[in-house]
Amino acid sequence: xxxxxxxxxxxxxxxxxxxxxxxxxxxxxxxxxxxxxxxxxxxxxxxxxxxxxxxxxxxxxxxxxxxxxxxxxxxxxxxxxxxxxxxxxxxxxxxxxxxxxxxxxxxxxxxxxxxxxxxxxxxxxxxxxxxxxxxxxxxxxxxxxxxxxxxxxxxxxxxxxxxxxxxxxxxxxxxxxxxxxxxxxxxxxxxxxxxxxxxxxxxxxxxxxxxxxxxxxxxxxxxxxxxxxxxxxxxxxxxxxxxxxxxxxxxxxxxxxxxxxxxxxxxxxxxxxxxxxxxxxxxxxxxxxxxxxxxxxxxxxxxxxxxxxxxxxxxxxxxxxxxxxxxxxxxxxxxxxxxxxxxxxxxxxxxxxxxxxxxxxxxxxx
Amino acid sequence: xxxxxxxxxxxxxxxxxxxxxxxxxxxxxxxxxxxxxxxxxxxxxxxxxxxxxxxxxxxxxxxxxxxxxxxxxxxxxxxxxxxxxxxxxxxxxxxxxxxxxxxxxxxxxxxxxxxxxxxxxxxxxxxxxxxxxxxxxxxxxxxxxxxxxxxxxxxxxxxxxxxxxxxxxxxxxxxxxxxxxxxxxxxxxxxxxxxxxxxxxxxxxxxxxxxxxxxxxxxxxxxxxxxxxxxxxxxxxxxxxxxxxxxxxxxxxxxxxxxxxxxxxxxxxxxxxxxxxxxxxxxxxxxxxxxxxxxxxxxxxxxxxxxxxxxxxxxxxxxxxxxxxxxxxxxxxxxxxxxxxxxxxxxxxxxxxxxxxxxxxxxxxx
Numbered sequence: 001x002x003x004x005x006x007x008x009x010x011x012x013x014x015x016x017x018x019x020x021x022x023x024x025x026x027x028x029x030x031x032x033x034x035x036x037x038x039x040x041x042x043x044x045x046x047x048x049x050x051x052x053x054x055x056x057x058x059x060x061x062x063x064x065x066x067x068x069x070x071x072x073x074x075x076x077x078x079x080x081x082x083x084x085x086x087x088x089x090x091x092x093x094x095x096x097x098x099x100x101x102x103x104x105x106x107x108x109x110x111x112x113x114x115x116x117x118x119x120x121x122x123x124x125x126x127x128x129x130x131x132x133x134x135x136x137x138x139x140x141x142x143x144x145x146x147x148x149x150x151x152x153x154x155x156x157x158x159x160x161x162x163x164x165x166x167x168x169x170x171x172x173x174x175x176x177x178x179x180x181x182x183x184x185x186x187x188x189x190x191x192x193x194x195x196x197x198x199x200x201x202x203x204x205x206x207x208x209x210x211x212x213x214x215x216x217x218x219x220x221x222x223x224x225x226x227x228x229x230x231x232x233x234x235x236x237x238x239x240x241x242x243x244x245x246x247x248x249x250x251x252x253x254x255x256x257x258x259x260x261x262x263x264x265x266x267x268x269x270x271x272x273x274x275x276x277x278x279x280x281x282x283x284x285x286x287x288x289x290x291x292x293x294x295x296x297x298x299x300x301x302x303x304x305x306x307x308x309x310x311x312x313x314x315x316x317x318x319x320x321x322x323x324x325x326x327x328x329x330x331x332x333x334x335x336x337x338x339x340x341x342x343x344x345x346x347x348x349x350x351x352x353x354x355x356x357x358x359x360x361x362x363x364x365x366x
Numbered sequence: 367x368x369x370x371x372x373x374x375x376x377x378x379x380x381x382x383x384x385x386x387x388x389x390x391x392x393x394x395x396x397x398x399x400x401x402x403x404x405x406x407x408x409x410x411x412x413x414x415x416x417x418x419x420x421x422x423x424x425x426x427x428x429x430x431x432x433x434x435x436x437x438x439x440x441x442x443x444x445x446x447x448x449x450x451x452x453x454x455x456x457x458x459x460x461x462x463x464x465x466x467x468x469x470x471x472x473x474x475x476x477x478x479x480x481x482x483x484x485x486x487x488x489x490x491x492x493x494x495x496x497x498x499x500x501x502x503x504x505x506x507x508x509x510x511x512x513x514x515x516x517x518x519x520x521x522x523x524x525x526x527x528x529x530x531x532x533x534x535x536x537x538x539x540x541x542x543x544x545x546x547x548x549x550x551x552x553x554x555x556x557x558x559x560x561x562x563x564x565x566x567x568x569x570x571x572x573x574x575x576x577x578x579x580x581x582x583x584x585x586x587x588x589x590x591x592x593x594x595x596x597x598x599x600x601x602x603x604x605x606x607x608x609x610x611x612x613x614x615x616x617x618x619x620x621x622x623x624x625x626x627x628x629x630x631x632x633x634x635x636x637x638x639x640x641x642x643x644x645x646x647x648x649x650x651x652x653x654x655x656x657x658x659x660x661x662x663x664x665x666x667x668x669x670x671x672x673x674x675x676x677x678x679x680x681x682x683x684x685x686x687x688x689x690x691x692x693x694x695x696x697x698x699x700x701x702x703x704x705x706x707x708x709x710x711x712x713x714x715x716x717x718x719x720x721x722x723x724x725x726x727x728x729x730x731x732x
Contacts, residue, residue, distance in 0.1 A: 004396070004401050004402055005395075005396070005402055005403045005406060008402055008403075008406045010406055010407070010408050011408065012408070012607065013405060013406055013407065013408065013409065013607070013610060014406060015403075015406045016403070016405050016406060021394060021395065021403055021405070024394050024405070025391055025394040025395055028387060028390050028391040028394060029371075029387065029391055030370070030371070035370050036370055036371055036374055036692065037371045037374075037381075037382070037387055039379060039382050039387070039390070039569045039615070040371060040374045040376055040379055040380060040381045040382060040693075041376070041379065042376050042377065042378070042379065042693065043379065043570065044698060075441040075442050075443070075446075075571070076441050076442055076446075076592050077441070077592075077606045077607055078606070079591060079592050079605070079606040080441075080442075080590065080592045082590075082591070083590030083591065083592065083593075084590070087590070108591075111591075112590060112591055115588055115589075115590070196607065198607055203405045203609075203610070203611050204409065204607045204608065204609055204610050204611070205441070205571045205572075205609035205610075205611065205612060206571075222481055223481075224446065224448075224449030224450075224453070224478060224481070224593075225445060225448070225449065225474075225477075225478055226442050226443075226445050226446045226449065227449075227590070239445070240443045240444070240445040241378065241379070241443055241562065241564055241570045242570065243569075243570055243571035243609065243612070244379060244569070244570050244571075245569050245570070245571065245611065245612070246571060246609070246611070249405070326402065327406075327408065332410060
């Protein structure tokens with residue numbers, strides 16, 4: 001019997017694994033190693049220093065992270081990174097930053113960068129259509145760019161890059177908020193990767209930033225202290241009081257990925273199976289369900305689709321709710337249906353949704 | 367029988383009320399009104415909009431907040447406010463901001479302001495001594511200042527202002543991180559009040575900002591979007607994904623303050639009783655315990671004291687630990703002993719500590 005939490009297909013904050021929720025619940029009363037509530041433990045305690053160190057190490061292990069890159073746990077979400085990154089890499093430079101705009105989130109990132117310096121739009125998804133993505137060959141990358149920025153997975157539209165974009169001789173920055181730790185990546189090819197936690201790796205309130213340390217020699221003296229990456233690096237993400245609770249949950253998720261799942265190759269395999277099952281139902285529905293994304297750009301994290309009419313979509317959501325399934329309404333900017341199947345979502349729950357979709361189309365078409 | 371959580375005198379994150387911890391534990395599995403884990407509920411849900419609205423309303427009720435002031439829930443801690451406030455009120459102005467520097471935290475705030483404009487130090491606690499505070503009559507306030515900034519309670523040193531500082535014709539900004547909602551205040555006399563949650567009102571990860579709305583007409587167009595107060599005001603603290611969990615705990619605390627405690631006048635009375643009990647033990651110990659703060663500046667939140675030698679202090683901490691009491695070690699910058707007795711700490715637990723202190727001095731002096 002699947003629980004309500006297991007059948008929560010919310011776009012984010014997303015569902016977390018059952019075993020992790022049980023440990024979090026225990027920690028609200030008492031963290032086993034400490035004997036105190038997680039909500040009352042000092043961030044300057046030895047225990048929390050160990051939490052930070054182990055979480056970082058687990059992420060390093062999962063991604064085979066080279067020593068050249070630092071791992072930071074910051075506040076402010078991806079949205080603050082939209083600004084901090086151009087402040088570091090673009091402000092005061094006469095170079096141009098290149099942005100690939102493929103949806104809601106990459107648009108927001110570009111607007112922030114324009115406050116800090118010159119920006120070129122290599123791909124304008126608003127014009128080209130948000131249902132598909134460019135290939136490298138479609139884009140005129142410059143060797144002189146300050147950096148390239150793109151979003152690996154657009155949560156709202158359900159499109160995902162399945163190749164690394166850009167040139168290896170230009171700084172590469174990627175917002176992986178909605179597919180971080182969902183599959184192996186070659187971190188060496190990236191200079192900054194950032195991801196808020198609330199999709200695949202924990203609750204809202206903490207953002208993971210992986211940054212090539214050599215970039216941090218750039219002056220940030222005049223930045224607000226919280227926006228100076230060097231302060232966070234030096235203090236090992238304990239510069240001011242960090243979001244202790246959220247980081248602890250990220251630790252539990254990183255342990256689960258290593259020990260229960262067995263690493264990112266296994267996680268990617270499970271995620272691919274989940275996505276394949278849902279897209280199969282869509283493709284075999286004779287147009288009853290209509291996938292939003294072009295087939296080659298389909299996201300393995302957010303399966304976005306429509307039914308013939310908004311009224312039918314509302315019926316479908318009601319039917320799903322009557323079967324215990326929640327979180328399927330599309331993003332407010334796009335409407336339709338979105339099944340978010342982040343790491344924490346099980347194959348069993350996805351199969352339950354597939355069954356339900358088949359039932360609904362049979363019932364409605366009959 | 368007092369539990370380990372009830373006997374946690376940590377300087378912050380601080381202990382939360384037992385009844386609130388029980389509700390938080392429930393919410394990790396399932397928020398009663400929703401039927402889902404608090405960690406998997408969308409910040410765009412109707413339920414979370416209601417959480418934000420009720421939390422704000424409770425704070426308005428507790429403080430009798432006038433309509434002139436907005437209540438915001440932000441990320442980045444007090445440390446980000448150290449920068450956002452001078453960016454808003456000082457940057458690009460030819461006026462001077464006035465800072466009263468009375469300890470560790472007000473020092474940090476002043477350093478950030480100096481990045482944005484001219485700052486005058488009205489009181490230099492490093493020179494004057496951190497064990498006492500100035501009176502209004504001691505300070506040369508200017509009618510032309512951009513604003514006055516001070517910290518109402520210095521957590522590290524255990525000194526607290528028991529009067530409102532500054533002139534009523536100059537903008538007044540106060541960091542109340544460690545005594546917010548611990549006593550009634552006349553909000554009308556303040557233009558910005560800010561407080562991170564992890565002392566009196568919740569877990570780390572969220573900061574409450576009360577700001578006079580008329581200040582927000584100032585241009586912030588060139589600021590990073592996350593540092594533009596107008597974005598947060600317009601979105602009712604739901605601009606990007608907020609720290610849902612931390613805000614939910616603040617809601618539970620605000621309900622507890624209203625319904626269980628009966629408002630801030632009652633809370634202040636309880637807090638005064640707790641502090642009086644501890645200071646009485648110190649004062650009646652014939653110098654065995656030595657209060658750090660001047661008597662008239664004693665904090666009702668952080669009772670900081672020393673014993674004759676660091677070795678004796680270590681013995682005391684061990685003795686306390688053997689009796690189930692934790693969190694008493696002083697801040698790393700000052701050493702000694704600190705008993706933090708925020709709202710969540712009960713009078714009963716304080717009396718237990720008083721008893722233990724009396725036992726230890728009797729045992730040691732014998």
